[in-house]
Amino acid sequence: MNLREGGDGNPGISLSLFGPAQKLDTELYDGIALNFSLPFKLGSRSLKDYAQEKINKDKEMPDLIIIEKDLEEITVGDLKGYTYTVSGLGTFQYLFLQSQFKTDNFVEISNLTSDPTNQGFAQIVEQVLASFKFLE
DSSP states (O other): OEEEEOSSSSOEEEEEEEOTTOOTTSOOSSEEEEEEEOOBOOTTSOHHHHHHHHHHHHHTOTTTOEEEEEEEEEEETTEEEEEEEEESSSEEEEEEEEOSSOTTOEEEEEEOOBOTTOOOHHHHHHHHHHHOOOOO
């Protein structure tokens, strides 16, 4: 697995592991890809409002992005938050989690994992997400 600074212009950390069918220099179609934002504050907005804004932007591109699962509340490990799932050039899950220590600290996680060769990547991602914690 490789840890690196986020490459999309937003500060963050990416965690990836390529599967056996993945070819170099192509979009991910076999492997684990998790992108974690750095913790951020929302000011007066709620986490639900922030997540709803994100899904609304995706809904504005129906030719490119299909909402597979609408916004819903989730619990990941000890953390509360929201998630939704889209499909386009793959199926992507977006998670928005709130710190258990500072209720004004949040993180956004995108899960771009794909497992066509049945390597058990979904189970690994579940374990990674369940172990995710904010540090005080």
